Amino acid sequence: MMRRRSRPKPTIPEFKQTPGVVLQPRVHQSMQRGINKLVNAIRPTLGPRPRLVAIEKVGRDKPPELLDSGGTIARRVIDLPDADENIGAMYVRGLLWRLQEKVGDGTATAAVMFQEIFNRGLRYIAAGGNAMLLRNYLENGLRQAMEVLDDLQVPVEDRKLLNRVAHSVCYDPPLAESLAEIFDLVGEYGIVQVRSSRARDIEREYIEGSYWTGGLHSREMITDAANKRAQAENAALLISDLEFETFEQLEPALRLAVENGYPALVIMASKISDAVTGLLVTNQKAGRLQTFAVKTPTLRSDDQQAAMEDLAVLTGGRPFVKAAGDTLASLTPEALGQARRIWADMEYLGIVGGKGSPLERRDWIKKLSIAYHAAEEAEKRNKLCERVGRLYTGSAVLWLGGMTESEIEARKELTARTIQALRAALYHGVLPGGGAAFLACRQPLRQALSASDDPDEQAALRILLAALEAPFRTIVQNAGLNPAQALNQLEQAGPGATFDVTTGKVAFSADSGVLDIAEVARSALHSAVLGASLALTIDAFVHRHKPPVVTEPD
Template sequence: MTSLLRPTLGPLPRSVLIRPIVGNGSPEILDHAATIARRVIELPDPFENAGAMLLRHAVWRVYERVGDGCATTAVLSAALLREVLRVAEAGWSISQLERVLEQVWHCVRANLLEHAKTDISFDQLHAVIQRAVYDPVLARLLSEAVDAVGPEGVVLLEEGVSADPTCVYEEGIVWDSGVLSPIWLQAPDGCCRVHEPRILLLDGAVTKGVELLPFLERCLASNIRRLVIIAGEIRHDALALLVRNGERGVFEQIVALQAPSVGWQQQEILEDLAALTGGFVVHCNGGESLSASSIAVLGRARHVWATLRHFGILGGHLDRERVRARLRAARAALARADDAYLRTKAQERIARLTGVTARLQVGGAVPREREARRLVAESAVKTAQAALSGGLVPGGGATLLGIARELRALPMRADPCEVAIRNAFGTALTEPIRVILTNAGIEPGRVLAEADRCPTAAFDVLRQSWVDPWLEGLLDPVQVIDTAIETAVSIVRMVLSTGALIHRTWPAVAAHP
């Protein structure tokens, strides 16, 4: 697995050709490490396959977290495992090796964070994206989008029909859910708009008109003539009652919208909407009665628009304390999320609570090209947001080389196991820059020999010279490097603690005549 991902490391990557599983079509040409890892389904040798699947899973988790660093993770894992196994041959116990490895890793992480620069300029952010995308137009659009939405905002990436990428910034807050009846979409553009509405939020289904009628009468008594209802479900008599009230002019405007998502996620979104509009959710599923609710539960907004598939709220009368509390809850959910879907949903909630969203369309001549460009753009967005969150360090393997140099310079201690692991870690940290140089056709020995004379510089393989990384934009996000090292250590510890592998074979089933 590592040999497949090594060629993709660095600014001059080599490609990997993967033939289709079915048929004799043209091979897929890839230089994206995460995608290559996902294309590996099974190796012929069952025991080699176990290690490959372990690395495949780890690499994909790195991609989901920070978008980059997948090839670095594979290279570091293989190098660190090789060096630690050499140390293990000296006879130290596995538990001792794991304990010392953990200590040295924490030392490496502290050293990494000391080198980080958190005050990032737009040019530095653009440099990080430019090196990930290679397309100057797309890189500029992505840089502007990430800079606008911030580290926790959402850049929605879609496949476009045009070869040129486009980016649209959506004002206010938009959800992927629309009106419950197309009868409200009478405008030529198929969009319903309500100005200065009051907003009713319902958790649950409403099917009978008598459940809505008392509340609607209280709205009319309070001179509320423009009402937007966002509910889990409104159907049958209840929906017909709303339509008739609108058609007869009882209300100037009355619209029912489908609440986004389902289940507990829908409940979270409704609570977010309540905080953003200054209203409260009526929990019909929780036993609360809509007919007994007062108009104090209604929220406010400057403008609400809706189509069959989307709705947006502009100028909500938000409750800032509640919004801050909902943001804390959403960030906690993001920290707990253990898969890409949950992380995406948490990030979308955060973006909507902060009110900034960018929608970017990436096109191409054929579907395969559009999908490849979208994946590269998605990776670049994650990497750039990781940079905004955790800061930047010199790239091109320079930071890892500097940490390895500082590990060797640490004072010697009485524990020979610690010294051995420290040396093993230092040797492994030099492996990424060796691979970057090799992929660029440069002899690593010469460059590494010059490294001690250029401790604050980084070697740029494009220019084939030592440069100031902060001036030239040769930078890596701290979170990418930290995640790669953490994952490599985790893989090594798992291998060290594995005592046996069991391969299951299934008996062949004889076919009946």
């Protein structure tokens, strides 16, 4: 009888490094190898006809993850086996991660420009150039290029252009058309929920008013059995995060609603006892006053506070906050919010036609909008965008289908990137796409180059000129075309022209839909130049004996 050999368990190689200090020329050489390894993995994803990158999953029996997003690819690379090369790769990874968090796209563009600047700058420094002077001149050239991008910006003012912008990001005509219609109706801050669908076609649904997470406290409060929700017309709203254990605690609100002739009262509370729930249901069935109770939106205290503030502005009430020691003993009619209609199911609370002051709402929206555009963290920015969207009282749900679950998830991720790009386009405008906007930035740099007699400045300008061509050349090459021939055709066509790699012909961006989001392009160029110029000044590595294990950049 043969004995069956047990299969050895797969092992994950341990990251090892020797503590110590690393100096030149090893610093530049190893850093360059690490940067090139990561950027070369991202480079094929740039453009409307990208190649895919396969990322091996932890389980060998699972299929690889196929990606065409530079930012996502960078996130998947945790470290390289060589500790010196790893520093270069993680430097770029952190830069691209922050760029994706800030604007949602542009990571592949930034990566190829970063690589061009770093590699050419390294050759100049190896030949005797001064890294600090080179950095200063690179940053001076950046300012000139950014001024050109500012002049090229075009506002997005109609649905047709919205469609072109969406298509330039997702390259999915049905998805682009759906998103263009949605944002044409709900605007820059409109809430767009993306959900999975069993149908293969894209479906969209528009929701009147605003809604928050936090539904009914009890199914017994449902009055519309068909839609599984409760609904009240011309209702008053008690906004609070209080806990009601006894009916006596809630009695001031009920008495006030009856005395002031409100046909319905909606009670918002973080907790309501079963006894109070039973009395509210009995009271409603008796026909005395239509009432139902909803949960205070969200779970985190700071998010709850923000939700209550927004509801107060929208409906004209004031929040009663448990942490502040508030009770209903001093409740007045002015403290209750009002709305044309309030509905709630077991998940959501909806407000239609809030009767708060339009002037106060406008000022509140302005304050939140300023905070949104100043926010650096993606999570904070997304929350502020949702808050503004709810105050504009318009939202949509986009249902996406596919053949497989992985296909649906990939489409949802692409949709999220496109939504973020559309918001940026509505606020900042668009530029000629396909790398054409960066090519337009070369003119003032060429003039500065011809007027300069400083070797370091001349080197910096030549490096920038090559970097500004890198996105265009990469896009064309990824499409299987000749970059030199395409660049020659584009330069002969004159100002305003772009190159459409899907047709292989020169086109004009306003008609072809070859567009870039202005803020994405600006941020990509800014990150690439500042990041690469700083990297060129690194002269030493210090390795720790036991480096901390992290997956996100600081």
